[in-house]
Amino acid sequence: MVKRIAYLGPPGTFTEEAALLYDQTAQLTPFPSIAAVATAVASGMAEEGVVAIENSIEGPVNDTLDLLIHESKVFIRKELVLPIEHHLLAKPGTEVSDVKVIFSHPQPLGQCRRFIERCFPKAQVVAALSTSAAVEEMMDSSHPGAAIGTARAAELYGAEILAREIQDQASNVTRFVVLAPTDHPPTGFDKTSLCFSFAEDRPGALSEVLREFAERNINLAKLESRPSKESLGRYFFLLDLEGHREDPLVSEVLQRVREKTALLKIFGSYPRYKEN
Numbered sequence: 157m158v159k160r161i162a163y164l165g166p167p168g169t170f171t172e173e174a175a176l177l178y179d180q181t182a183q184l185t186p187f188p189s190i191a192a193v194a195t196a197v198a199s200g201m202a203e204e205g206v207v208a209i210e211n212s213i214e215g216p217v218n219d220t221l222d223l224l225i226h227e228s229k230v231f232i233r234k235e236l237v238l239p240i241e242h243h244l245l246a247k248p249g250t251e252v253s254d255v256k257v258i259f260s261h262p263q264p265l266g267q268c269r270r271f272i273e274r275c276f277p278k279a280q281v282v283a284a285l286s287t288s289a290a291v292e293e294m295m296d297s298s299h300p301g302a303a304i305g306t307a308r309a310a311e312l313y314g315a316e317i318l319a320r321e322i323q324d325q326a327s328n329v330t331r332f333v334v335l336a337p338t339d340h341p342p343t344g345f346d347k348t349s350l351c352f353s354f355a356e357d358r359p360g361a362l363s364e365v366l367r368e369f370a371e372r373n374i375n376l377a378k379l380e381s382r383p384s385k386e387s388l389g390r391y392f393f394l395l396d397l398e399g400h401r402e403d404p405l406v407s408e409v410l411q412r413v414r415e416k417t418a419l420l421k422i423f424g425s426y427p428r429y430k431e432n
Contacts, residue, residue, distance in 0.1 A: 158183045162193045162202035168288035168309030174238045174332040175206040188285065190219045191227065197335050198229045205230070205335040211240070212329045214266045220333070221382055224423045225351050225392050232349055232424030233336035237431075240328045242268050245291055245315040246302040252318060257282055257301035259290035264304045264323075271322040291315055331429075339401075339424030346400040347377060348425040350410075351392045353384060355418035362393065368412045369397060372405050392419075400425040 159179060164171040165186020175184050185202060187193045193205040209220045224232075242264050246255065257280045258265075258272060264287055265272070272281065279301075284290035287305040291313045294303035302318060303309075310317055340346070354361050369376055377396040384390035399406040401422055414420045 159204065160185060160202040162187050162196040162205040164188075164190055164193055164207055164286060166286065166288045166292070168291065168306055168312045169286045170238060170240060170306060170330060171206055171208060171286075171332065172288075173306065173308065174208075174236050174330075177238060178206060178234070178236055178334060190217075191223055194223055194228050194230050194335055197337065203336065204233065206236070206332055207335065208263075208330050209235075209333045210331040211263060211267065212327065213323070213325050214263050216380060217263070218382070221394060222385075224349075225382060225394075225421065226385070228335070230335040230337060231339040231422075232333045232426050233338070233340050234334040234426050235347070235429050236332040236334065237429050238330050238332060240267070240323060240330050241307075241321050242304050242323045242328075243307055243310065243317050244302050244319040244322050245294070245305050245310050245313075246318050247295060248314070248316045250300065250302070250316065250318065254300040255279055255302045255318075257294075257297065257299050258304065259284050259294045259297075259301060260304035261285065261287050261290060267323050267325075267328055268304055270324045271319075275319075288312070334426075340426040342400040342402050342425070343427045345428050345430070346403075346425050347396055347398060347428045348401050348406060349394070349396050349423040350421060351382075351394045351423070352413060352417040352420045353390070353392045357389065361416075365393075365413055365416055368409050368416070372409050374399060374405060374409060398428070 159182040161182040163175040196202040197205040290303040291305045291309045375398040381391040
């Protein structure tokens with residue numbers, strides 16, 4: 157049976173590219189939002205889902221983090237890293253001087269901020285649900301404009317590439333995660349993602365938790381925070397650590413963290429990305 161993979165669509169997005177990189181033999185189904193991708197996996201419409209979680213320029217993808225914290229019943233099963241190349245697309249025959257509006261998803265707009273400011277300082281910037289949706293909106297618009305998108309989107313929608321690789325940093329990469337009903341069995345080279353929160357804000361609470369990892373020589377790959385959405389000043393702390401939740405030391409430290417926090421939620425353990 158062919159595996160069904162949900163992804164943030166429509167076709168032509170970087171998420172589709174990441175899904176193809178992950179499994180070219182799978183049946184890919186686009187969904188209109190990150191939440192919809194997770195729902196498709198949780199309900200059984202798809203075995204797995206691919207969503208972006210972090211960009212090297214713009215940082216975390218908050219929609220994905222919030223879903224994992226507050227709503228999701230799925231787990232991270234794998235991580236993928238994709239180099240990102242943004243192109244400026246327009247209707248065939250459009251001149252650079254004609255461009256008055258630039259469409260794209262907020263992440264690419266941020267990743268190409270300096271290019272837009274230098275080359276199109278007077279252009280109106282319009283946010284879209286995805287890079288592919290931006291190209292589609294640009295092609296349907298009566299206003300002369302351009303869209304920031306992929307080379308595949310240009311092919312799919314009949315657009316012309318006005319400028320190539322316009323991202324502000326040449327080393328621009330995005331980290332994607334594969335969502336599934338369960339996380340990955342131990343491989344010996346793993347990562348665990350989780351979040352935790354405290355019942356009250358007091359001096360030393362966070363340092364006490366972090367000390368538990370340091371005392372066991374467990375490396376923390378990332379630490380950040382997100383608002384709890386309950387009240388101002390209350391936060392969830394998100395953490396990536398090296399190791400699998402079933403590893404004895406990791407299992408031990410997770411139990412200690414659970415005792416010191418009001419909430420501990422494990423997003424999943426999965427193989428760490430290896431550069432080829």
